[in-house]
Amino acid sequence: MVVLVTGATGGLGPAVVRTFIESGAAAVFGVTRSWDGRSVPEGRFHPVEADLTTVEGCRRAAERAGPVEALVHVVGGFAGGQPVSETTDAVWDQMLDLNVRSAFYMIREVLPGMLAAGSGRIIAVGSRTGEIPAAGLSAYGVSKAALHALIRTVALEVAGTGVTANAVLPSTIDTAANRKAMPKADHTRWVKPEAIAEVVLWLASAEAAEVNGALIPVYGRA
Numbered sequence: 251m252v253v254l255v256t257g258a259t260g261g262l263g264p265a266v267v268r269t270f271i272e273s274g275a276a277a278v279f280g281v282t283r284s285w286d287g288r289s290v291p292e293g294r295f296h297p298v299e300a301d302l303t304t305v306e307g308c309r310r311a312a313e314r315a316g317p318v319e320a321l322v323h324v325v326g327g328f329a330g331g332q333p334v335s336e337t338t339d340a341v342w343d344q345m346l347d348l349n350v351r352s353a354f355y356m357i358r359e360v361l362p363g364m365l366a367a368g369s370g371r372i373i374a375v376g377s378r379t380g381e382i383p384a385a386g387l388s389a390y391g392v393s394k395a396a397l398h399a400l401i402r403t404v405a406l407e408v409a410g411t412g413v414t415a416n417a418v419l420p421s422t423i424d425t426a427a428n429r430k431a432m433p434k435a436d437h438t439r440w441v442k443p444e445a446i447a448e449v450v451l452w453l454a455s456a457e458a459a460e461v462n463g464a465l466i467p468v469y470g471r472a
Contacts, residue, residue: 251454254315256281256302256356257324259288261425262375265443266322267291269451279315281325302352312359320371320454321360325352326394330387342389349393353400361404361413369412371454374401375446376417376465378472398465405463414462416453420446421472441470 253270257263258280270278271293281298282288290297298314301307302325312318327348329341353374364370379387380394397417404415422428424440446468452458453466 251275251319252277252279252315252317253320253322253454254279254281254311254318254360255322255324256311256352257326257375258282258297259285260324260326261423261427262420262443262446263324264291265447266324266450267295269444269447270322270454271295273451279311279318281311302356303347305355308352308355308359311356317363317367318360319364319367319369320373321356322450322454323353323356323372323374325356326375326377328390330390333386334388337388345389345393346396349390350396350400353397357400357404357415361408364413365408365411367412370414371458372401372404372413372415373450373453374415374417375450376401376419378419378421378467378469381419381465401465402463409462412459414453414459416458416461416464416466418446418449418453419465419467419469421467421469424470439471441468441472445470 253275255266258267259282267278267280277294279296279298281300285297298311300311376398377394379391380398383391401415401417420441422440424442449468
């Protein structure tokens, strides 16, 4: 299997990359804005540099990877903490760019090849907040809800083609950045990146061929 993983250097991306490599994937292409100074996994991994909030960046990533059998769209971001009345245009636009626009552009780039091949897996990383809104997280929650709607729409459009589109919905992910941001939280209740990566791997497998349009909660004990 040839896999394209966006957000390959974030809190979740490395676990997804590692899980696919260990599963025996023929090639894993990992996208981030810049690999300068970052460690690159060994083996069947291919680093790609691109800004996925732009059409050009997504096209560059898709062309670099070539025909892919699975797109795992991990790219995303979190910002918030203010009520709607105090949410700035910058935060609103940032969340829409990172969490929705990048997914739309990336899916649009890889989908024609998958449809032509008669098979493919599109897997996005959504959020529990996209299903259950939280006060103070309007931009983030709305952007993730839009991502979920995008995945469901793609699933309807590809039904019966051999291509599937699904999303995993984590709660708080146990990453170094989240631990630093919330040092007093009970980290044992957070979901591990490796647990999410295993669900993603299954969705990309032949065993999940009949799963399409699913939003799968991966909440840990949160």
